[in-house]
Amino acid sequence: MSDTYDLVVVGGGPGGYVAAIRASQLGLKVACVEREHLGGICLNWGCIPTKALLRTAEVYHLMKHAKDFGLKADGIGFDIEAIVKRSRGIANQLSSGIKHLFKKNKVAHIEGEAAIAGKGSLSVKGKDGKTTTVSAKNIMIATGARARELPHLKADGELVWTYKHAMTPKTMPKSLLVIGSGAIGIEFASFYREMGAEVTVVEMMDRVLPVEDHEVSAFAAQSFKKQGMKLMTSASVTELKKGKDSVTCVVDEKGKKTEITVDRVILAIGIAGNTEGIGLEKVGIKTDRGHIVTDEWGFTGVEGFWAIGDVTGAPWLAHKASHEGVIAVEKIAGVKGLHPMDKSNIPGCTYCRPQVASVGLTEEKAKAAGYELKIGKFPFIGNGKAIALGEADGFIKTIFDAKTGELLGAHMVGAEVTELIQGYVVARTLETTEAELMHTVFPHPTLSEMMHESVLDAYGRALHF
Amino acid sequence: MAIEIFMPALSPTMEKGTLAKWLVKEGDTVSSGDVIAEIETDKATMEVESIDDGVVAKILVAEGAEDVPVGQIIAVLAEEGEDVSAATAGAGAAAPKAPEAPKAEAPKAESAPTPAAAPTPAATPVKHDGDRVFASPLARRIASQAGVDIGAIAGSGPKGRVVKADVEAAMAGGTAAKAAAPAPAVAPAAGAPAVGSAPVYGPHDGIPYHEEKLSGMRKTIARRLTESKQHVPHFYLTIDCELDKLLKLRGELNKKLDGTGTKLSVNDFIIRASALALKKVPAANVQFAGDKMYWYERADISVAVAIEGGLVTPVVRGADGKGLADISNEVKELAGKAKDGKLMPEDYAGGTFSISNLGMYGIKEFGAVVNPPQGAILAVGAGEQRPVVKDGALAVATVMSVTLSCDHRAIDGAVGAEFLAAFKVLIEDPVTMLL
Numbered sequence: 001m002s003d004t005y006d007l008v009v010v011g012g013g014p015g016g017y018v019a020a021i022r023a024s025q026l027g028l029k030v031a032c033v034e035r036e037h038l039g040g041i042c043l044n045w046g047c048i049p050t051k052a053l054l055r056t057a058e059v060y061h062l063m064k065h066a067k068d069f070g071l072k073a074d075g076i077g078f079d080i081e082a083i084v085k086r087s088r089g090i091a092n093q094l095s096s097g098i099k100h101l102f103k104k105n106k107v108a109h110i111e112g113e114a115a116i117a118g119k120g121s122l123s124v125k126g127k128d129g130k131t132t133t134v135s136a137k138n139i140m141i142a143t144g145a146r147a148r149e150l151p152h153l154k155a156d157g158e159l160v161w162t163y164k165h166a167m168t169p170k171t172m173p174k175s176l177l178v179i180g181s182g183a184i185g186i187e188f189a190s191f192y193r194e195m196g197a198e199v200t201v202v203e204m205m206d207r208v209l210p211v212e213d214h215e216v217s218a219f220a221a222q223s224f225k226k227q228g229m230k231l232m233t234s235a236s237v238t239e240l241k242k243g244k245d246s247v248t249c250v251v252d253e254k255g256k257k258t259e260i261t262v263d264r265v266i267l268a269i270g271i272a273g274n275t276e277g278i279g280l281e282k283v284g285i286k287t288d289r290g291h292i293v294t295d296e297w298g299f300t301g302v303e304g305f306w307a308i309g310d311v312t313g314a315p316w317l318a319h320k321a322s323h324e325g326v327i328a329v330e331k332i333a334g335v336k337g338l339h340p341m342d343k344s345n346i347p348g349c350t351y352c353r354p355q356v357a358s359v360g361l362t363e364e365k366a367k368a369a370g371y372e373l374k375i376g377k378f379p380f381i382g383n384g385k386a387i388a389l390g391e392a393d394g395f396i397k398t399i400f401d402a403k404t405g406e407l408l409g410a411h412m413v414g415a416e417v418t419e420l421i422q423g424y425v426v427a428r429t430l431e432t433t434e435a436e437l438m439h440t441v442f443p444h445p446t447l448s449e450m451m452h453e454s455v456l457d458a459y460g461r462a463l464h465f
Numbered sequence: 466m467a468i469e470i471f472m473p474a475l476s477p478t479m480e481k482g483t484l485a486k487w488l489v490k491e492g493d494t495v496s497s498g499d500v501i502a503e504i505e506t507d508k509a510t511m512e513v514e515s516i517d518d519g520v521v522a523k524i525l526v527a528e529g530a531e532d533v534p535v536g537q538i539i540a541v542l543a544e545e546g547e548d549v550s551a552a553t554a555g556a557g558a559a560a561p562k563a564p565e566a567p568k569a570e571a572p573k574a575e576s577a578p579t580p581a582a583a584p585t586p587a588a589t590p591v592k593h594d595g596d597r598v599f600a601s602p603l604a605r606r607i608a609s610q611a612g613v614d615i616g617a618i619a620g621s622g623p624k625g626r627v628v629k630a631d632v633e634a635a636m637a638g639g640t641a642a643k644a645a646a647p648a649p650a651v652a653p654a655a656g657a658p659a660v661g662s663a664p665v666y667g668p669h670d671g672i673p674y675h676e677e678k679l680s681g682m683r684k685t686i687a688r689r690l691t692e693s694k695q696h697v698p699h700f701y702l703t704i705d706c707e708l709d710k711l712l713k714l715r716g717e718l719n720k721k722l723d724g725t726g727t728k729l730s731v732n733d734f735i736i737r738a739s740a741l742a743l744k745k746v747p748a749a750n751v752q753f754a755g756d757k758m759y760w761y762e763r764a765d766i767s768v769a770v771a772i773e774g775g776l777v778t779p780v781v782r783g784a785d786g787k788g789l790a791d792i793s794n795e796v797k798e799l800a801g802k803a804k805d806g807k808l809m810p811e812d813y814a815g816g817t818f819s820i821s822n823l824g825m826y827g828i829k830e831f832g833a834v835v836n837p838p839q840g841a842i843l844a845v846g847a848g849e850q851r852p853v854v855k856d857g858a859l860a861v862a863t864v865m866s867v868t869l870s871c872d873h874r875a876i877d878g879a880v881g882a883e884f885l886a887a888f889k890v891l892i893e894d895p896v897t898m899l900l
Contacts (some may be wrong), residue, residue, distance in 0.1 A: 337623070404610065406629070408604050429600030431629050 005029050007332060008122060009135035010114045010278065013040020015309030015321030016142030017098050017107075024105040031108035031134065033124055037091075038098040038109070041310075042318040045089045045164050050187055052087035053167060053349050057194035061353065068390055078195065080172050087167060109132065116279035120304055131174055137334050138304050141292060142325065145280060145310035148270040152239060153179065159247045160240060160265045163188070173197050174265035177249050179237050181208035183350040185268030186224075190352035193229050197279075197379045200230040200260055202237055202251055206249040209350065213362040213411040215377075220413055223354050223393065240265060273311040294452025296340035298328030306332070313417060320346050347425045349418035354394050357421035360409030362427060363399055372402040374434075377390030378450045380414045382465035385445040391415035396454040398424070410454075416447055423451055434459060468517045468542040471735040472526075474535045475504060475511045475810050480764060481532045483681050484539060495542065502539070505681050508640035509777065509808040519544050531678070532616060600627035608632045612816045682775040693837050698873040701832045704885045706892040708848045708863040714895045722790065731865075732768075732822050733793040735845055737898050738766035738891035739756045740784035742884050743818055749838045749884040750817050767816030767836060770803045777803045778836060779814040789898070824848060830866035843885075844868040865892075 004057050007023045009016040012034030023030040037044045056078070066073035106463045112126040114134070122134045147162035149155060155162045166188050174197060178189045181203040193199040201208060201224070207217045208231055210225070219230055221253030235253035242248075248261045273291040285300045286293040291313040294300050298308045306328045330338055347359040366373055380386040380394040394414015401408055410424035427437060434455055442452040449464075456462045472482060483505040489495055495515045519542035533539065599618045600608070604627045608615040611632070618635045620627035627843040656804040668674050677686070708731070715729050722728060743750040743764040752759040764785040767778035779799035781792055802808050818840070821833045824847040831842040848865040855862075867888070871881045891898050 339621070404603060404607050431603035433602045433606055436602050 005031050005134065005141060006029075006109070007329070008033060008110075008114075008134055008139045009140045009142055009325075010122070011040065011142035011144055011158065011309070011311075012038040012098070012199070013142060013144045013309065013321065014042045014318035015144070015248050016040065016140070016326045017102070017458075018322040019140060019142060019308060019325030020107045021101060021105045022112075022161040023329045023333070024107050024445065026328070026335070028333060031110050031457075032102065033112060033122070034158055035111075035113040037095045038102070039091070039095040040134060041146075043098070044433035045136045045167065047318055048094060049087040049167050050163075051093045051351060051354050052090045053083065053191050054187060056083050056086070057191045059309060060354065061194055063135075068328065080169060083458055084168050086117070089340055092434060104224070113277075115277060116282050117139045117304075119283055119302075121310075135147075136304075137302040138297070138306060139281075140328060141305070141307040142280060142309045143298075143311045143319070144321075145271040145316055147272045148272040149267065150269065153269065155267055156242075159242050159245075161265075162267055166266045169264075170334055175262040176200070176264050176266065177202065177247070177260060177262045178266045178268060180270065181210070181231075182270070183209075183232075184266060185266065185346070186220075186350060188266050188268065189224070189229060193224075193227055194353065198228075198230075198262075200232065200262065202232045202249075203234045204234070204236050206234045208233065209356060209400075211359055212346070212356055213397060213409070214351075214364060215395075216356055216358065216411045216413045219395065220352070220354060220356055222465065224352075227353070231448040237265075241453045254331040271310060271314075271316045273313070273405050275311060297331040299331070312328065315343070315348065316344060317346060317348065336367065344428075345425060346427050347421045349421065351418060354414050355417045356413050357417040358405065358409065358411045359371075359421055361399060362411065363397075366401075366408045367400050372459045373408070374400040374402045375398070376454040376462070377464060378465060380447075380450065382462075383445075383447060383450045384449050385449070386415065388445070389415060389447075396450045398451075398458050399453045400434055400455075403464055405435060407434070407437070407455075410451075420448055423448060427439070467522060468519055468544060470501070470513075470515070470540040470542060471503070472537045472539050473513055473532045475506050479506050479535055479810075481534045481681075484526050484528060484533055485510055487524060487528050487567060489521050491521050491524055495519060495521060509682075509803070509813070510806040511809070515542070516529070517542055517544075532614070534617075539725075572784060584740065588755055598627065599625060601629065601653045604632045608635075611636050648721050680774055682777070686775055689837060690834050693834050697835045698835060699832075699835060699870050700878065700881070701868050701870050701875050702878070702881045702885055703830055703865050703866055703868040704889055705864050706889045707853070707890065708865050711808050711865060711892055711895040712848070718789070725789050725790075726787060727793055728797075729789055729793050731824070731848060732820075732845075732889045733789050733796060734892065734898065735820060735822065735867075736766050736768065736781055736784055736792050737789055738888050738895075739818060739820055739843055740766055740781075740787075741891055741898060742887040744785045745887045746880065746884040749841060749871075749876055752817070752838050752873045753840065753872055754838070758875060760896075761817040763817070765815055765817045766837070767813075767819040768799070769819060769821040769833075771798050772804050772806070777813055778816060778819060779803055779808055780814070781810045782815075796824075819843070824865065830868050832868050833869050833870050835872050837872075839872075841871045841881065843888075844870065844884040 005030035007030045009020045009030065009032045012032050015020045016032055017038060020030050020032040042048065052266040060078060063073045063076045072385045099109065106209045109122055112124040114122045114124045116139065117123040117133060120137060121134055122136065122139060125133050130411055147155070154160065155165065155195040157345065163184055170197055173192070176192050176197045177200045179202050181201050186209060189199045189201050192229065203210065208221050209217045218446060224231060232251060232253050232431045235242065235251050237249050238252050239250040240247055246261055246263055247265050248259050249265060251258050251260055275287050275290060275292060280287060280292065283302050285302050285305055292300060292311050293311050294307050300307050308324040308328050310316045323350045327338065327341060347357060361369065363373065363375065378396050381392045386392050391414065391423055397411045398407060399409040401436045407424065407427055410421065412421060437455040440452065453462050453464055475482065482862065484502060485505040486503040488503065489501045496500055496513055496518050500512045501515050504511050504513055521540060522543040523541040525541065526533050599620060600615050601622065605615055607629060613632060613635060615627055615632065618627050618631050621631050623626040685866050711731065711734055715731065715734065719728055720723065747760060749763055750761045752761070763783050766781045766784040768781060769776050769778050781795050784792055793800045799812060802812060816839060819836045819842040821842060822845040823831060824845050828845040831844050833842040835842050846866040848863050850861050851864040853860050853862045853864065869881050869885055
């Protein structure tokens with residue numbers, strides 16, 4: 001079988017499948033090769049199934065606090081198998097949804113593992129072991145990334161887990177050590193702590209959630225500690241000594257070594273691009289520290305080859321991959337008036353408790369960039385809806401350029417902030433100033449009112465605090 | 466094929482104009498020669514005629530839109546039988562055509578270099594359709610803080626929206642480098658105030674005031690005279706001329722002209738005397754042009770006429786070859802047109818020498834600003850009775866002081882003085898003017 005496509009996308013994750021659908025919309029003959037599940041990590045082993053788990057944790061948390069709401073909930077408990085089953089069910093439901101989207105959009109779905117055979121040519125090894133050649137005018141590498149491992153920190157799936165193992169536990173560990181406090185690490189830490197495990201988080205940087213604004217980071221750390229989480233910062237795990245059903249971790253905290261014995265360890269020390277075994281070297285596609293090098297349109301510099309998403313580097317976010325995929329496809333199709341993605345407008349969301357969401361510059365980075373700042377902050381305790389929800393912890397911080405009124409960054413911590421951040425992302429994309437935000441009517445009673453108040457506060461005009 | 470109607474260059478120096486009035490609306494049928502719009506230029510209100518037959522498919526620049534650059538598409542005509550919507554569709558995406566550079570502009574540009582790169586017609590961007598400029602709030606604020614006209618910046622955002630990066634590029638003067646995007650018209654060069662984009666002045670606190678937008682004419686006056694004072698090295702020569710003989714001759718001639726409708730003014734004599742003096746001293750009828758000089762062999766006299774909101778300078782062409790009556794009638798007609806805002810480009814373009822007369826206000830003498838690219842301007846004061854010394858005795862004479870402002874790059878002191886001496890002889894012995 002030999003077909004010539006306008007575009008073949010290698011990888012059916014949120015970058016690849018979205019790119020394929022967009023290509024079809026633009027009239028390209030397109031196929032998508034996926035070796036495992038459509039939807040990639042995000043849908044099968046990342047964003048979505050973890051949200052299912054965290055929802056369980058949230059409901060469980062509310063049940064434990066039923067009394068606060070005037071409810072009685074006695075003898076509450078959980079069934080770990082059922083929790084995991086629900087999470088997997090949601091992933092499967094969505095994955096088959098993509099199959100349907102492909103059919104609807106006439107995207108050819110090729111199951112198998114693709115490798116570059118040469119310019120304009122891929123060899124695909126199917127599940128039956130047969131190899132076929134697929135020809136394409138354009139090939140887009142969207143193979144994603146996987147959990148990073150280090151020589152002394154390797155997962156075995158039993159005692160030492162990656163995210164994949166961590167979301168399908170057979171039993172609930174009594175104690176857990178999470179290495180890395182980025183979004184992935186802290187979400188698992190949050191889930192397991194909520195479900196009752198003793199959780200220790202080891203972070204190499206001097207604070208947890210190190211990419212977030214300092215104040216948000218500090219507030220979150222305080223909440224985690226209050227929940228009983230143990231946080232070790234400026235620390236690293238130097239050795240894992242595996243026992244029969246436990247692991248003893250040697251933690252170096254500012255030069256002081258301690259041994260901590262836990263049931264399980266979760267590795268969340270970053271992401272490595274899936275650049276191996278694709279045959280990149282065959283056509284001369286360049287990589288840099290495990291990621292494919294591209295220009296702002298996803299072009300690799302080698303005619304007919306494009307790359308998008310996690311395999312091209314940070315930020316490793318599904319929405320970044322999808323957007324890159326769309327831009328690259330539009331570039332291929334010759335759509336006019338294209339703009340590269342403004343990476344400073346990519347929001348980040350972490351679904352721990354309390355939730356964290358942000359877009360743009362942190363206060364520290366804005367200062368370093370030489371801006372004179374106007375900073376607004378509004379606490380959840382000043383918001384009626386937050387109090388009614390029983391979620392009075394958190395705040396919304398906004399950072400403006402004092403000179404122009406540009407919203408440089410917004411940082412939130414507290415209930416549902418991951419659903420709120422988009423308001424500020426739209427504001428930034430449209431280049432609003434404080435004036436438009438002040439003139440915007442925010443509905444009452446909602447958490448979003450805090451977004452208004454935070455802006456007002458930056459200009460000394462907050463009404464409710 | 467849709468016919469695109471461009472903002473016409475109604476004068477050689479015109480860079481942009483205000484679309485004062487549409488005389489047609491979408492759907493109207495027009496024939497070649499029909500007046501379709503009125504454009505307020507830097508000098509006057511002009512009529513725009515259709516150059517083709519057709520139906521007005523789309524008006525792209527709204528009535529009242531200011532600073533519409535020359536060459537911008539202002540409307541689209543559908544040819545007879547053509548689908549109007551098709552014509553519009555075709556034109557919607559059309560980029561502004563670069564107008565041909567007006568030929569007469571070359572010497573002018575050289576003689577009056579502008580501090581910021583003068584916008585060449587080819588780089589003139591679209592003033593966005595109608596008077597609404599699509600721009601992000603942040604772009605607007607940054608532009609207004611920097612005193613940059615956002616309407617002159619080409620937008621790179623969705624549907625041509627001007628975004629922060631565009632304004633920053635315009636401020637840095639870098640947008641021109643962008644391949645497809647038209648360059649900004651207003652790109653203040655570092656350190657030099659940009660012509661046309663005045664610094665932002667705020668009103669004084671507490672003093673009642675109202676605000677008026679600058680008219681095209683006011684902007685042109687501001688720009689050209691700033692150019693003149695910044696780049697033309699001025700010097701001034703003043704001389705007194707006795708007018709008694711001239712007044713007497715004028716009386717006699719006007720008696721003879723009684724009933725013809727022609728009445729000579731002192732100014733008519735001054736125009737003729739200036740023209741004849743320029744013929745006698747051709748070195749004063751010159752223009753500086755960078756690496757060369759233009760020596761004009763005819764005296765075209767620009768006469769400053771004050772009108773509501775400013776002044777214009779219609780030209781009496783070949784005044785050295787015209788009699789007083791002709792000059793008088795011509796000036797009367799031009800001044801009338803000027804006051805009605807009806808001057809045509811050929812009425813005011815060019816001119817080799819200017820006269821500004823404030824005598825009627827009782828001004829004794831003043832120094833005028835050279836009107837580039839011309840080399841000199843004569844400022845005329847009031848004719849008044851003054852004590853003079855004649856043959857060692859005090860006497861009374863009607864005396865008028867005139868001051869010649871010269872561009873020293875083109876005219877030296879001695880040349881200016883020679884001109885004034887010749888002028889004085891003509892004024893004081895006006896019969897020679899009739900020769």
